[in-house]
Amino acid sequence: MTQPNAFSHYPDASGLFGEYGGRFVAETLMPNVLALEKAYAKWKDDPAFVKELEDFARDFVGRPSPLYFAERLTEEFGGAQIWFKRDELNHTGAHKINNCLGQVLLARLMGKTRIIAETGAGQHGVATATVAARFGIPCEVYMGATDVERQKPNVFRMKLLGAKVHAVTSGRGTLKDAMNEALRDWVTNPDDTFYVIGTVAGPHPYPAMVRDFQSVIGREARAQMLERIGRLPDAAVACIGGGSNAMGLFYPFLEDESVRLIGVEAAGKGVDTPDHAASLNGGKPGILHGNRTYLLQDEDGQIVEGHSISAGLDYPGIGPEHAFLHDAGRAEYRHATDAEALDMFQLCSKLEGIIPALEPAHALARVRDLAKELGKDGVILMNMCGRGDKDVFSVAQALGVEL
Amino acid sequence: MTRLSDTFARLASEGKAGFVAYVMAGDPDAATTLEVMHGLVEAGADVIELGAPFTDPMADGPPIQRAALRALDSGMTLKGVLQLIAEFRKTNAATPVVIMGYANPFHAFGYQAFVDAAAAAGADGVICVDLPPEEDAPFREPMERAGLSLIRLATPTTDDDRLPQVVKNTSGFVYYVSTTGVTGAGIGQTAVVSGAVDRVRKASGLPVAVGFGVKTTERAAEIAKVADAVVVGSAIVDALAEGGVAGAVKLAKELASATHNAR
Numbered sequence: 001m002t003q004p005n006a007f008s009h010y011p012d013a014s015g016l017f018g019e020y021g022g023r024f025v026a027e028t029l030m031p032n033v034l035a036l037e038k039a040y041a042k043w044k045d046d047p048a049f050v051k052e053l054e055d056f057a058r059d060f061v062g063r064p065s066p067l068y069f070a071e072r073l074t075e076e077f078g079g080a081q082i083w084f085k086r087d088e089l090n091h092t093g094a095h096k097i098n099n100c101l102g103q104v105l106l107a108r109l110m111g112k113t114r115i116i117a118e119t120g121a122g123q124h125g126v127a128t129a130t131v132a133a134r135f136g137i138p139c140e141v142y143m144g145a146t147d148v149e150r151q152k153p154n155v156f157r158m159k160l161l162g163a164k165v166h167a168v169t170s171g172r173g174t175l176k177d178a179m180n181e182a183l184r185d186w187v188t189n190p191d192d193t194f195y196v197i198g199t200v201a202g203p204h205p206y207p208a209m210v211r212d213f214q215s216v217i218g219r220e221a222r223a224q225m226l227e228r229i230g231r232l233p234d235a236a237v238a239c240i241g242g243g244s245n246a247m248g249l250f251y252p253f254l255e256d257e258s259v260r261l262i263g264v265e266a267a268g269k270g271v272d273t274p275d276h277a278a279s280l281n282g283g284k285p286g287i288l289h290g291n292r293t294y295l296l297q298d299e300d301g302q303i304v305e306g307h308s309i310s311a312g313l314d315y316p317g318i319g320p321e322h323a324f325l326h327d328a329g330r331a332e333y334r335h336a337t338d339a340e341a342l343d344m345f346q347l348c349s350k351l352e353g354i355i356p357a358l359e360p361a362h363a364l365a366r367v368r369d370l371a372k373e374l375g376k377d378g379v380i381l382m383n384m385c386g387r388g389d390k391d392v393f394s395v396a397q398a399l400g401v402e403l
Numbered sequence: 404m405t406r407l408s409d410t411f412a413r414l415a416s417e418g419k420a421g422f423v424a425y426v427m428a429g430d431p432d433a434a435t436t437l438e439v440m441h442g443l444v445e446a447g448a449d450v451i452e453l454g455a456p457f458t459d460p461m462a463d464g465p466p467i468q469r470a471a472l473r474a475l476d477s478g479m480t481l482k483g484v485l486q487l488i489a490e491f492r493k494t495n496a497a498t499p500v501v502i503m504g505y506a507n508p509f510h511a512f513g514y515q516a517f518v519d520a521a522a523a524a525g526a527d528g529v530i531c532v533d534l535p536p537e538e539d540a541p542f543r544e545p546m547e548r549a550g551l552s553l554i555r556l557a558t559p560t561t562d563d564d565r566l567p568q569v570v571k572n573t574s575g576f577v578y579y580v581s582t583t584g585v586t587g588a589g590i591g592q593t594a595v596v597s598g599a600v601d602r603v604r605k606a607s608g609l610p611v612a613v614g615f616g617v618k619t620t621e622r623a624a625e626i627a628k629v630a631d632a633v634v635v636g637s638a639i640v641d642a643l644a645e646g647g648v649a650g651a652v653k654l655a656k657e658l659a660s661a662t663h664n665a666r
Binding site for chain 1: 460535
């Protein structure tokens with residue numbers, strides 16, 4: 001049964017999802033953040049903007065992405081039907097570009113002449129550099145020095161696309177430090193620069209704006225499910241680092257109360273060990289990078305590094321809307337370990353001919369349990385948010401294979 | 404009257420700008436910080452700004468980032484910052500101490516619990532970099548009830564529309580960030596700073612301290628001509644790292660003298 005609820009009406013005017021979200025930034029950035037909020041509100045429903053976004057999403061990104069029945073995995077897991085939303089087929093190989101396209105088009109309308117971004121594994125950096133190249137806007141990407149070393153192909157891709165890549169050595173040289181460095185750049189260049197944040201976090205309006213740009217995933221998938229099997233899925237499942245692909249999948253289903261929404265966090269070596277990146281399952285509410293949300297932190301409020309085999313998931317926070325949906329009980333948040341993700345990475349490759357990114361391989365681990373839980377009459381929709389080409393080296397290493 | 408208002412009233416009556424000296428608590432350890440705090444006062448600091456280390460100091464430049472990491476490595480916590488202030492108060496009842504930090508450690512402590520502990524320790528105020536006026540009520544209100552100041556930051560991007568909101572409910576003084584950039588980045592043109600200080604002073608009715616990028620005695624003297632106080636952080640932090648307590652105190656003495664004798 002579908003009942004109307006109010007979950008899709010957030011955030012409120014202060015950028016709050018219940019008690020999460022907000023605008024926790026230095027005063028230098030407040031006018032910028034407020035100007036962005038105003039510009040986004042002005043343009044987001046403007047017919048010319050919407051059309052431009054749709055045209056580029058179709059011709060440049062390759063949308064709509066297909067909905068695919070994963071028949072052999074369905075058979076293997078022996079329960080519910082498993083359907084993949086194929087966002088890994090997008091240009092640049094992941095869902096990230098949906099958001100970059102929206103933000104860069106907005107940056108042009110705002111007259112910004114310089115784009116900056118942070119990146120972890122490099123997927124968001126590559127997507128941002130790609131769109132910036134298409135529109136001829138100079139782009140600089142901040143990336144932790146450790147990740148620059150680990151993700152050399154993506155660093156080279158960004159350079160090919162004309163972006164300048166800064167290896168961030170401040171702090172511990174990871175994704176969160178890259179985000180700090182991007183914020184420092186923005187504080188220093190508030191007038192001409194647009195900061196393209198890659199996930200549903202940061203100060204308002206980023207969590208709502210990134211969600212809106214990513215919601216194309218859920219909108220398409222919802223319509224495709226109705227068209228293909230004449231009903232909505234019983235569960236929509238996605239992996240979660242910051243949570244942009246999950247929020248994009250979940251949002252159009254928020255008011256379909258028959259659809260369970262399940263996010264899968266990275267449990268690393270296990271949520272009962274110090275080496276995980278499960279902010280909801282193993283963190284507590286705090287303030288970082290512009291928003292109030294669940295964070296991995298110690299007793300003193302110092303931020304703790306996340307760990308995951310997937311560089312796209314090892315962020316110590318999570319988007320505030322997920323924090324809200326978690327507390328409200330509208331979405332469920334589970335987790336999967338490095339080892340489970342590695343298993344699913346191989347299984348999906350062998351059975352479906354799809355090499356998934358390590359991120360959605362986490363989601364697949366919980367799809368396996370859920371398939372049994374729901375039984376043969378059940379239907380599961382999973383967002384295949386990225387392809388695994390970028391991960392073959394780290395997977396080979398983890399499996400002890402020399403290339 | 405508070406230690407902060409007494410201090411600014413004294414400075415005004417003497418016709419001098421104040422010298423606000425920053426040091427990171429726990430850099431490189433608590434005992435050194437206590438020694439530096441007393442040393443800075445002897446060198447002429449009118450207000451001590453005590454940095455509370457945070458893992459993700461996104462408004463700070465490299466010198467204070469490094470200081471925060473050293474402090475965290477030494478085991479410094481927000482509780483430790485308050486212990487330092489309590490120790491300092493044993494022999495100094497007059498010099499205001501303002502804690503500068505980021506929201507999450509205060510949030511993790513619990514705003515009310517922190518305010519109670521800070522008042523008991525003898526702290527005078529807090530500058531919280533990532534709590535803009537839109538978000539600071541849950542922290543500001545307990546601070547006000549305890550008679551402590553939540554000091555706001557105004558910046559070159561704070562325009563006339565926004566300024567009244569930024570200075571509303573602030574107390575102690577207003578911290579004017581002289582440049583768009585991180586701490587230690589380099590200071591704006593004196594003429595521009597002067598106009599901004601007037602604007603902020605008029606809107607707030609409070610003294611205006613100027614910081615983020617004052618490194619030399621020449622710049623301190625120039626800013627002291629137009630502002631109610633000059634804040635120096637990164638340069639002292641670097642002097643401490645390179646020359647120990649003696650190095651930091653020597654620099655502070657020169658900066659204090661330049662500030663106090665500028666007019």
